Amino acid sequence: MRDLGVNILFEGLNMQRLLEGLWITTRIALISISFSIVFGIITGLFMLSNNKIVRLFSRFYLEMMRIVPILVWLFIFYFGVTKIVPVHLSSELVCVIVFVMWGSAEMGDIVRGAISSLPIHQKESGIAIGLTELQIYTYIIIPQAIRRLIPGAINLATRMIKTTSLAVFIGVIEVLKVGQQIIEYSLLTYPTAPLWIYGFIFSLYFMICYPISVLARKLEMKWQH
Amino acid sequence: MVNNLHLYREALILTLSLGCWGILFSFIIGLICSLISYYQIRGLKRIVSIYIELSRNTPLLIQLFFLYFGLPQLGIMINSYTCAIIGLTFLGGGYMAEAIRGGLDSVSRTQVEAGLSVGLTQSQVTRYVIFPQAMAIALPSIGANVIFLLKETSVVSAVALADLMFVAKGLIGMYYKTNESLFMLVMAYLIILLPISLLFTFLERRLRYAGFGR
Numbered sequence: 001m002r003d004l005g006v007n008i009l010f011e012g013l014n015m016q017r018l019l020e021g022l023w024i025t026t027r028i029a030l031i032s033i034s035f036s037i038v039f040g041i042i043t044g045l046f047m048l049s050n051n052k053i054v055r056l057f058s059r060f061y062l063e064m065m066r067i068v069p070i071l072v073w074l075f076i077f078y079f080g081v082t083k084i085v086p087v088h089l090s091s092e093l094v095c096v097i098v099f100v101m102w103g104s105a106e107m108g109d110i111v112r113g114a115i116s117s118l119p120i121h122q123k124e125s126g127i128a129i130g131l132t133e134l135q136i137y138t139y140i141i142i143p144q145a146i147r148r149l150i151p152g153a154i155n156l157a158t159r160m161i162k163t164t165s166l167a168v169f170i171g172v173i174e175v176l177k178v179g180q181q182i183i184e185y186s187l188l189t190y191p192t193a194p195l196w197i198y199g200f201i202f203s204l205y206f207m208i209c210y211p212i213s214v215l216a217r218k219l220e221m222k223w224q225h
Numbered sequence: 226m227v228n229n230l231h232l233y234r235e236a237l238i239l240t241l242s243l244g245c246w247g248i249l250f251s252f253i254i255g256l257i258c259s260l261i262s263y264y265q266i267r268g269l270k271r272i273v274s275i276y277i278e279l280s281r282n283t284p285l286l287i288q289l290f291f292l293y294f295g296l297p298q299l300g301i302m303i304n305s306y307t308c309a310i311i312g313l314t315f316l317g318g319g320y321m322a323e324a325i326r327g328g329l330d331s332v333s334r335t336q337v338e339a340g341l342s343v344g345l346t347q348s349q350v351t352r353y354v355i356f357p358q359a360m361a362i363a364l365p366s367i368g369a370n371v372i373f374l375l376k377e378t379s380v381v382s383a384v385a386l387a388d389l390m391f392v393a394k395g396l397i398g399m400y401y402k403t404n405e406s407l408f409m410l411v412m413a414y415l416i417i418l419l420p421i422s423l424l425f426t427f428l429e430r431r432l433r434y435a436g437f438g439r
Binding site: 063066067068069070071072076079080083084162163191192194196198201202205206209210213 | 279282284287290294295296297376379380383393403404407414415418419422
C-alpha cells in the first residue's frame with residue numbers, strides 16, 4: 001500500500017521549513033503594514049491639504065499605485081530601479097518598499113475618507129466653543145476618524161498579507177517557494193505532494209486572513225451605529 | 226523593441242480575454258451567491274458563505290497553484306487557460322457577491338413592500354424594484370472589482386501563460402532591455418485599466434445624478 005500523501009507535510013523538517021517560509025511572508029507583511037500605517041496617515045493628510053498642487057500630486061500617486069498592478073511595481077523596483085541606480089536591493093527589501101508605497105497610498109485614501117466623512121459641523125462646533133485647532137483635532141476629529149478608519153485599515157492589512165504571496169515572483173524564499181522546493185525534492189516519493197503542499201499553504205493563508213477579516217467586520221458593525 | 230511589440234499585443238489580448246471571461250463568470254457567480262444570501266435560502270446559504278470566506282481570504286496565486294498543480298493529482302486535468310479563468314472566477318465570485326449583496330441590502334424594505342402591495346410577484350419585485358436600485362448602489366464596488374480582477378491577471382504567468390508579465394520578464398532576460406520592457410509593461414496596463422477606471426468614474430457620477438429620490 002502506498003503512503004498517504006499527507007505525510008509529506010510532516011516528513012523530515014518539512015513542516016518546520018514551511019513555517020519558516022511562512023514567517024518570512026509574515027515578516028514582510030508586518031513590516032510593510034506598520035510602515036504603511038505611519039506613512040499612510042501622512043499621505044492622508046497630504047490628500048486633505050488645502051494646497052491644490054499637493055492634493056493633485058497625492059491623487060496622482062494614489063491612482064498610479066492603484067492602476068498599475070503590484071506585481072508590475074515589484075518588477076519595476078527589482079529589475080528597473082536597480083539598473084538605473086547602482087544599488088543592490090535584496091528581493092525582500094524590494095517587497096517591503098513596494099508594499100509600503102502601495103499600502104501608504106491605500107491607507108492614505110482610507111484616512112482621507114475617514115476624516116472628510118466627518119460632518120463639517122463637528123469641527124465648527126469645536127471652533128464655536130472656543131477650542132484651539134490642536135484641541136479640535138485631539139478631542140473631536142481624531143477619536144471619531146479612528147473609528148471610521150480602523151475597519152478599512154484592517155481590511156487593507158488582510159489584502160497586504162495576501163499580496164505578499166507575489167514575493168515569490170522576484171525570488172523571495174517564502175512559504176510558496178519552500179513548498180515548491182519540497183515538492184520538487186519529493187515528487188518521486190510522493191506523487192500527490194503538490195495537492196497536499198499547496199492545499200496546506202492555501203489553508204495557512206486562510207487561517208491568517210480569516211480571523212482578521214472577521215475582526216474587521218465585527219468592528220465595522222459595532223461602530224456603525 | 227519594435228520587433229517585439231507583437232509579443233506585447235498578443236499578451237495584451239490574452240490578459241484582456243482572461244479578464245473578460247473571469248469578470249463575466251465571476252459576475253454571474255457573484256449574482257447567484259448574493260441572491261442566495263439575500264433570500265436566505267436554507268442549505269445553500271451556508272455553502273455560499275463558506276465559499277465567499279474562502280475566496281476572499283486566500284491569494285489568487287495560491288488558488289491557481291492549487292488548481293494547476295494540486296488537482297491533477299486527483300485526476301482533474303485542466304489546461305492553464307481554463308485554470309486561470311477558473312481561478313479568477315473563484316476569486317472574483319466572492320468579491321462580486323459581497324459587492325452586489327451590499328447593493329441589495331441597501332434597498333429599503335419599504336420598496337419591496339410597496340412593490341408587493343401593488344400586486345407584483347416576488348420575481349417581478351426582484352427584477353423591477355430591487356435590482357435596478359441595488360445595481361446602481363453596487364456599481365462603484367463592482368467597478369473596483371473589475372479593475373482588481375484585471376490587475377490580478379498579472380499573476381497568471383505562474384501557470385505557464387504568456388501574459389504581459391511573462392513577456393516583460395522574457396524580454397528582460399533575453400535582451401537585457403530592462404527599462405524598455407518595463408515601460409511597455411506599465412503602458413500596456415495603463416491602456417487596459419485607465420479607460421475602465423475613467424468609465425466607472427463617469428458611470429458612477431451619472432448614477433449619482435439619477436439618485437433614486439435621494
